[in-house]
Amino acid sequence: MTPNNASSSQVHADAPCIVCNRTTVEEFLDLGSTALANKFLSEAELDKPEPKFPLKVGFCHTCGHVQLTEAVPPHAMFQDYLYVSSASDTLKRHLYDLSDVLVQRRKLGADDLVIDIGCNDGTLLSGFARHGVRTLGVDPAENLAALTQDSKIDRHVGFFNSKTAQDIVRRWGRASLITATNTFPHIPGLQDFVEGIKTALASGGAFVIEAHYLVDMLEQGAFDTVYHEHISYWALGPMMRLFQDNGMQVVNAERLPLHHGQLRVTVQRLGESEPDDSVAEILQMERALGIDRFETYVRFAEKTRGIKAAVRQTVTDLVTQGRRVVGYGAPAKGNTLLSFLDLGPSLIPYIADRSALKQGRYTPGAHIPVVSPDRLLKDQPDYVLVLAWNFLEEVMEQQSEYRSRGGQFIVPVPDVKILS
Numbered sequence: 001m002t003p004n005n006a007s008s009s010q011v012h013a014d015a016p017c018i019v020c021n022r023t024t025v026e027e028f029l030d031l032g033s034t035a036l037a038n039k040f041l042s043e044a045e046l047d048k049p050e051p052k053f054p055l056k057v058g059f060c061h062t063c064g065h066v067q068l069t070e071a072v073p074p075h076a077m078f079q080d081y082l083y084v085s086s087a088s089d090t091l092k093r094h095l096y097d098l099s100d101v102l103v104q105r106r107k108l109g110a111d112d113l114v115i116d117i118g119c120n121d122g123t124l125l126s127g128f129a130r131h132g133v134r135t136l137g138v139d140p141a142e143n144l145a146a147l148t149q150d151s152k153i154d155r156h157v158g159f160f161n162s163k164t165a166q167d168i169v170r171r172w173g174r175a176s177l178i179t180a181t182n183t184f185p186h187i188p189g190l191q192d193f194v195e196g197i198k199t200a201l202a203s204g205g206a207f208v209i210e211a212h213y214l215v216d217m218l219e220q221g222a223f224d225t226v227y228h229e230h231i232s233y234w235a236l237g238p239m240m241r242l243f244q245d246n247g248m249q250v251v252n253a254e255r256l257p258l259h260h261g262q263l264r265v266t267v268q269r270l271g272e273s274e275p276d277d278s279v280a281e282i283l284q285m286e287r288a289l290g291i292d293r294f295e296t297y298v299r300f301a302e303k304t305r306g307i308k309a310a311v312r313q314t315v316t317d318l319v320t321q322g323r324r325v326v327g328y329g330a331p332a333k334g335n336t337l338l339s340f341l342d343l344g345p346s347l348i349p350y351i352a353d354r355s356a357l358k359q360g361r362y363t364p365g366a367h368i369p370v371v372s373p374d375r376l377l378k379d380q381p382d383y384v385l386v387l388a389w390n391f392l393e394e395v396m397e398q399q400s401e402y403r404s405r406g407g408q409f410i411v412p413v414p415d416v417k418i419l420s
């Protein structure tokens with residue numbers, strides 16, 4: 001990242017918009033001061049001071065971009081990373097399908113290089129590798145690099161920017177396709193990042209982004225999508241402006257159901273290809289929903305405060321009646337929810353999660369221990385609060401045994417409900 005971005009931990013409220021650079025960002029939601037959502041703690045770390053940062057979201061009155069109003073330096077978040085793509089069956093299947101679709105659409109062969117930015121454990125690139133294309137993953141997480149060591153996937157450990165793009169081109173050449181799935185919302189230095197894309201992309205090549213979609217977040221009341229890693233909450237409008245201002249152009253846009261709603265966007269250099277109808281259609285839909293108006297976000301903030309009151313009430317009532325409530329799924333977003341709703345180990349004694357990297361650790365902020373899902377069958381608690389509510393079907397399927405013995409599920413978002 002550029003030095004400017006790396007030192008932006010103390011950005012004040014009138015910091016410039018990261019898309020249009022104007023100081024017209026107005027805050028609409030304050031989720032309090034929270035610990036970093038992926039910093040699960042070891043037992044020894046529980047006694048040490050844990051850094052917390054303000055978590056506030058604002059809307060730019062000039063370009064409509066929704067973003068955090070105070071940023072945390074990226075190196076504090078991404079160098080030791082516990083989220084792995086392959087831990088979710090749904091996500092793994094999706095990434096393999098994405099590789100199939102893109103190989104076909106872009107007619108990729110053995111000479112083509114595919115670069116995945118924020119490649120995580122290499123799941124998407126292993127999908128591409130099945131088709132015989134050359135693959136390079138870029139990711140700053142040193143702990144995840146070990147996971148692709150023995151595979152055919154090359155890896156550049158570091159952040160992607162205009163400078164690292166030059167190093168990549170010198171060593172691997174230019175890419176026919178660059179992908180960034182669930183990475184683009186993390187980028188603070190957007191102009192420099194796009195410069196890097198133009199450097200590393202072969203002429204006629206495409207940059208494909210998948211990111212959580214602001215329209216879905218608003219429709220579902222998914223306030224827990226907000227955590228420090230997600231600097232941006234993307235709609236198509238501001239994204240079109242970003243690329244247009246930097247010599248590129250959105251040529252295709254699609255809505256996807258994954259993670260409860262994503263936007264997939266294909267970008268090329270200006271003039272290389274004409275945008276198809278999907279771009280105008282999605283843009284029109286966004287405007288009809290009022291996504292470019294501040295009032296829309298004021299309503300979202302009110303709904304968020306309503307969810308907090310309802311879920312807290314449900315959980316505290318059950319515990320008061322002597323029921324046992326535990327958590328299921330320890331995604332990063334769960335930590336926004338636990339922190340904003342002020343739920344700790346006195347109400348939720350543990351959280352079950354399939355990720356071996358998280359088991360034995362404690363959630364950031366709330367310090368709730370994470371255990372293996374086997375524990376649910378040993379203990380048979382009365383209720384599980386589903387923190388990974390966007391993978392609800394998968395969770396209920398995995399826990400069919402717990403269910404058949406009478407275990408019930410509390411789904412917190414978009415409206416609190418109990419499923420048996």
Ligand SMILES: [Zn+2]
Pocket residue numbers: 017018019020021022060061062063064065
């Ligand atoms: Zn702006």
